[in-house]
Amino acid sequence: MATRRAPLVGALVAEGMSFVGTRVSMIAIPWFVLSTTGSAAQTGLVAAAEIAPLVVLKALGGPLLDRVGPRRVTLTCDLLSSIVVAAIPLLHHLGLLSFPVLLVLVALAGALRGPGDAGKSAMSPEIARVGGWSLERVTGLASAVERTSSMAGAALAGLLVASIGAANALYVDAATFLVSFVVFAVATTGLGRPVPPEEGTDATSYATELxxxxxxxxxxxxxxxxxxxxxxxxxxxxxxxxxxxxxxxxxxxxxxxxxxxxxxxxxxxxxxxxxxxxxxxxxxxxxxxxxxxxxxxxxxxxxxxxxxxxxxxxxxxxxxxxxxxxxxxxxxxxxxxxxxxxxxxxxxxxxxxxxxxxxxxxxxxxxxxxxxxxxxxxxxxxxxxxxxxxxxxxxxxxxxxxxxxxxxxxxxxxxxxxxxxx
Structure with missing residues (x-):
């Protein structure tokens, strides 16, 4: 079978953009909370509001990936994430962002990250197979991209927060979701479909599949x-x-x-x-x-x-x-x-x-x-x-x-x- 390198290249580019955005938000959101509330306790609460639903949805979202396909889940989560993240600075500038609303938006962003990240991860073996690469090579390249883009994202976050402010920096984070969505959608066309059930097997509930x-x-x-x-x-x-x-x-x-x-x-x-x-x-x-x-x-x-x-x-x-x-x-x-x-x-x-x-x-x-x-x-x-x-x-x-x-x-x-x- 002819190998295809485009899915791997596209996935790595999407991953890189994604990690850049993550680093921006990791610095911009705490700074935004500290600068607007002055409370270290509320900053910690915002961090917990993001990580808790992320972990829970990672654990509970697996059957969804298998049912509808990891590519569809990843693209949906990236698109929705861009909207949710952009809503934070938008509502702030409109004077409508109370602290409870911020908690809800950050929790939604974390909840979307869980299955979105898991969907990308669940496509690695197929991307390696169609590219004719070993899993070690694919995961090694992904790790190198993660670490490189994380460094670049941290530096970019510092520049953005210092120059345009923490709230506006979150627009950049939202844009990285959109770029990741477009690149991943184009590069992985035809991949990440749900695996059909074996013949003769009965339909099962979501809880059973979990x-x-x-x-x-x-x-x-x-x-x-x-x-x-x-x-x-x-x-x-x-x-x-x-x-x-x-x-x-x-x-x-x-x-x-x-x-x-x-x-x-x-x-x-x-x-x-x-x-x-x-x-x-x-x-x-x-x-x-x-x-x-x-x-x-x-x-x-x-x-x-x-x-x-x-x-x-x-x-x-x-x-x-x-x-x-x-x-x-x-x-x-x-x-x-x-x-x-x-x-x-x-x-x-x-x-x-x-x-x-x-x-x-x-x-x-x-x-x-x-x-x-x-x-x-x-x-x-x-x-x-x-x-x-x-x-x-x-x-x-x-x-x-x-x-x-x-x-x-x-x-x-x-x-x-x-x-x-x-």
Missing amino acids: RQGWDFLRTEPVLVAVCVMVAVTNLVDQAWSAVLAPVWAKDSGAGVAVLGTLFAVMSGASVLGALVAARWGETLPRFRTYVLAFLVAGAPRFVVMALDSPVWAVFVVIAVAGVASGFLNPILGAVILERIPAPLMGRVSSLNTAICWSLMPLGGILGGLAVAGLGLSPALLVAGAVYLVTTMAPARVPSFRAMDRPPAVPEAASAPDLSGSR
């Missing part, structure tokens, strides 16, 4: 191990980026400029790692690469900060950790996607992502409590130890070592996905 996805996920030890591991590491990473690293920058005298540069170095290094993984990842032994990458990308950055090391040493460790982290998403993405049969792709991939994101809202809270109760250095060491134990624990699952060999998948599974969007 339970089928959960039943499959919980009986796959590799998927369960990955879900739990990523959920905990996401929590610890959130604690590090939201609390532990900023407190280190303040207490050490490094300052916010060094902190920003540190994050940029790690992101840039991870782009390099993701590009290398996209090019050569399929030739590497997955299990050994997973172990080595997490040993380098995880605990060392916590330890080097806890030991009050010189700033140059912290930068070296962070750069090496960033390169190693770039290898992880391509490996884990391929391991997950090739284990899910096509008829269950939407349900299982959505549940998988929801579980992985489920603990993130607690990261900042637990990081703050750890620093307050233990002090910065002990909190960093505890976080590093949790990261080390969590990432190495799946290695004790016997079937986890079989990740080097793609499992036998039912014939119906030779289709659909591309990972996380906005």
Whole structure:
């Protein structure tokens, strides 16, 4: 069968625009709330209002992807998201944006992001198949695009908020949804259709289909191990980026400029790692690469900060950790996607992502409590130890070592996905 590269290129461009918009909103919305209300508590409430429905809809939207097709769900969510996000600055300028209305709009934006992101992810295997590329290469390229566009989006957000204001910056976020919608619609024509049910099977309810996805996920030890591991590491990473690293920058005298540069170095290094993984990842032994990458990308950055090391040493460790982290998403993405049969792709991939994101809202809270109760250095060491134990624990699952060999998948599974969007 002739290969088609346009779906992959279009999906990557749409992903890039999506992540740029996400970074803009991540900076513009909190700044908008702080500048209009002056309340840190209300800013935190807005953040919770977005993330909670996002996680819930990721978990519950899977059967919808399988029923109507991930492409249709993704395009619908992107189009509606552009309207919802644009409504925030529009209502503000009209004097109609009360805080409860803002909460509702932000919650709607989060709710749309859930199935929209999941729809893009559920199309990665099909996009890889029609392009004649391995899943490692596709997920590696997607990871590189995510990290690169996230860096660019953060820089753009700072410029926009400083030059045109936080409210007007949200119009740019809305525009990125529209661009993503158009590019994805054109590039993926003919793909992402619902998988027809097997002959002789009875129609099932939405709840039954949701339970089928959960039943499959919980009986796959590799998927369960990955879900739990990523959920905990996401929590610890959130604690590090939201609390532990900023407190280190303040207490050490490094300052916010060094902190920003540190994050940029790690992101840039991870782009390099993701590009290398996209090019050569399929030739590497997955299990050994997973172990080595997490040993380098995880605990060392916590330890080097806890030991009050010189700033140059912290930068070296962070750069090496960033390169190693770039290898992880391509490996884990391929391991997950090739284990899910096509008829269950939407349900299982959505549940998988929801579980992985489920603990993130607690990261900042637990990081703050750890620093307050233990002090910065002990909190960093505890976080590093949790990261080390969590990432190495799946290695004790016997079937986890079989990740080097793609499992036998039912014939119906030779289709659909591309990972996380906005």
